[in-house]
Amino acid sequence: MDMVATSWRLTPQSLPLLSPKVKSFRVYSSSSSSSLSLSPIIQKTSSLIQNSGVIACLRANSAELAYEAATAALNGGISVLEIVMSTPGVFQVLRQLVKDYPTLALGVGTALNAEDARNAMNAGAKFFMSPATVKDIMDDVVKDEILYIPGVMTPTEILSAYDAGAKMVKVYPVSALGGVQYVSALKKPFPHIPMVASQGITIDSIGEYISSGASSVVLSDAIFDKGAMTQRNFNVIHQLASLAALEGKEAVERKRSRTTN
Template structure:
């Protein structure tokens, strides 16, 4: 069993954290596998997916090469259910201190959502491993992240919202720990034409190109 530190290292190396939303459990599993085929192995299964906990169970059991986390987790009870099925990290669009506390007790990586400097510092002081900056795009994207990282370099942040293949390098240059990617990658409508796998490859190429330039 991987330690929390190993999980965090794997996520940092993978860089992409796709936010998996789907209209059915079956499509959620297909989306995850299509992205994995394109080289993306970290998946955040959101609780907005119907029967999301069963999706986590299926992917953990049948696709052990993937690193599965739970997203849109709003309370410790939901976190507990997801961890019981094998979720290795917990993500939320907002800061719920009880959830952060529970994940710390369980030694599970937790990425609460925050937006303002005060919220971000509060999340970090509560024990967040990484803070999800959401919605980053609505606040100015990479420029906003850069503004946050200047006084808070010690806090790891994953911007979500506004991340595309075209903006990926800007967010990484601004100091992102990783990139939360939503519908731009995990698009149900592109499942049948290979579009999800193709887009995943584009993202991985963008990350590789950024790292080679450094």
């Protein structure tokens, strides 16, 4: 028996009707949170971080030393600075620095719970960071006008933090994980997520990290040299801060130039 091929075409009449119970839906990608509008404060802080390319991380054994060292770094050209929670009088120091440098992005580092976050906000912090993603902070802060940068290590942690509302993440401890190459590898699947590289970074390597995709790098001993801190040699801190700020600015400019060309 011959088989006869019957031509046909898809018409609106041939499509099955949707049941009234079936509702339309939208699919949101993991990058959907990047489209959400940022508050003016978060937007300004984020811009300062990404424009400077450097976040100075200060830890000191006294409030007086912290204030003097921070002042030396800020006067040297640093525009983004965090004071680690373990520093005595951290909120007192932060409050005074915010008064002295109202246009800069000053914050707190190693925030480990919601109380730390609230105290930082009350002291005038524009941002704070953690070595890991702290759920209590994320829940309290996402709806507030302050930038929270949670610490992440793996692709899963990066995506989870971003989907939970993080506008920027901190890759930590980056040197132990592979340094520049690790950041470069992470940026391939997540080009839309701003990343800050943290731990073991030197002034000489700022350019490499920014070129690999990092939005900024965290510098601790590279600016607040242990010997200079012990000797209270604030001139050295000022000089290191100036060098770091210049390296960061130039690295960001080179990166943007390559992007636009």
